[in-house]
Amino acid sequence: MRGAVFHYDEDHDYGYINGVDGKRYIFSRGDLIKDMPLARGMLVEFTPDDGTAHDIVVVRSPAPSPNGSPQQHSRATENRSSKSMGLWAYFLRAVGDDYRNFTGRASRKEFWAFFLWFYVLFGALFGFGILLNLAISGFDDGPTTSIGHIPALLFVLVAILPSIAVVVRRLHDIGLTGWLVLLCYTPAFGAVAFLVFGLLPSQFGENRWGPMPAGVTV
Incomplete structure (x- = not known):
């Protein structure tokens, strides 16, 4: 199933994906097939399972920000959320x-x-x-x-x-x-x-x- 990252909290290691079926699925970093920076709006494909998302892979990165590439923007977001x-x-x-x-x-x-x-x-x-x-x-x-x-x-x-x-x-x-x-x-x-x-x-x-x-x- 396809969806978009709604939110990811690095500090607590949980996030949500809005699926194309209109439902919201919870996930953690262990559900990613490959470790990667996560940003709000990132398009992904995943396997739904009773309200949780597994086997998550990126379909397309979010649009570049004016100050840098998508990867730099995602990493900055991740670093901010990982602070105590x-x-x-x-x-x-x-x-x-x-x-x-x-x-x-x-x-x-x-x-x-x-x-x-x-x-x-x-x-x-x-x-x-x-x-x-x-x-x-x-x-x-x-x-x-x-x-x-x-x-x-x-x-x-x-x-x-x-x-x-x-x-x-x-x-x-x-x-x-x-x-x-x-x-x-x-x-x-x-x-x-x-x-x-x-x-x-x-x-x-x-x-x-x-x-x-x-x-x-x-």
Whole structure:
């Protein structure tokens, strides 16, 4: 089957191929017939197998970039993704490339990095909203408007989908179905489920959702 590389994460050694059948297939570097640089949009042929891609070969390289050849561009992309990621980088990737990725795996570091920055940014925006409300209403009379909380509200709305996706990937990483994310939104067990899912170690080796994230110690 033919398809195009949608995303490849060298740090975690997993990626996705959009097949011509409209489905998305997960793969790792071990599924390549020949080791090669990978770039978004690269056309490939592969053997599909229950949501995974095997025996991957390049059909055609992506168009050359203005600053160099396709191979140089692909290698630069690969080198950027192979660098160790900090907490902020994990957060940016979760709200960027992986904001609707419900099929991969997320380590404990990625999980907690996302929610650490989520609450830091939400707290900062909420505090800014309080000051803005006081400035509009007058510091002597106290806040009489809530318009200052609009940025915090918009931030939460934008982060809802990435937050669900990162919890689903965390569940996959410990070998559980992503549907258990619903437990995090139940009134009685939500906080407990969230804490347990975030603390459980990664499932050793490869599971049905892909290989174990790079850098994980079990």
